[in-house]
Amino acid sequence: MKPHDEDRIKRMLQEALPPIEDQVEPTRDLWPAVLRKLDQKSGAPPWFDLALAAGLLGLTAFFPASIPVLLYYL
């Protein structure tokens, strides 16, 4: 691709998608939303913890003999 093509496409892009102004700010104070998100996410156990617990439950249900082995490693 020639440099001239590059410049032309760049100009077309800037015409289609004008650069964002420097002085932009959110329409609302986002701090309460950050606090809410921190509260929500810290309360819920991570998905991999739940998956691990489900896996262990399944293992003990289908193979009860594995219970002493698991207890040994806990």
Next chain:
Amino acid sequence: MGSSPNSVLDEFRQGNPAAFETLFRDHQRTVYGWILRIVRNPAAAEDLTVETFWRIYRAHARIEPSRGFEGWARRIATHAALDWLRTVRPEDELPADLPSPIGADAAVSAEIRWKTTKAFGRLPPSLRIAALLTLIEEQPHKEVAAALGISVAAVKLRVYRALRLLRKDLVRQGITP
């Protein structure tokens, strides 16, 4: 708070919520502005700013105070924005009612602008983000590389590939750049 930036960062690193709020108040506009440059959707940019600061708080123990907050936050924000770009369909983003630039070339018709926007939206997100920041927002390659966590050479390669794909798409639509 009246403390030096480094002591705020040290306190934040130890998980001090007051230090986190200070950093949030000092940097939310910059982070929001950076994200808006990438996603070009004010509502999504606000949500992603919240997401970014949530990720920042979760990663507080990994900050290196000597390297400053802004670059680190920008990198996390860039990845949050990239995740968003990957989840939305091209037609859901880049709203068509974006204002025309002041002094826009009259020869570039609304149809060409529309087709260019569509073609740009069809680029893979990793190429689009590099092209957006470099070609449209005219950010230095070095800064874009740091934000994306890749080398300057990789940024240039992504921009080159984005331009080639764009050219191909525009030609297919009957526009010869």
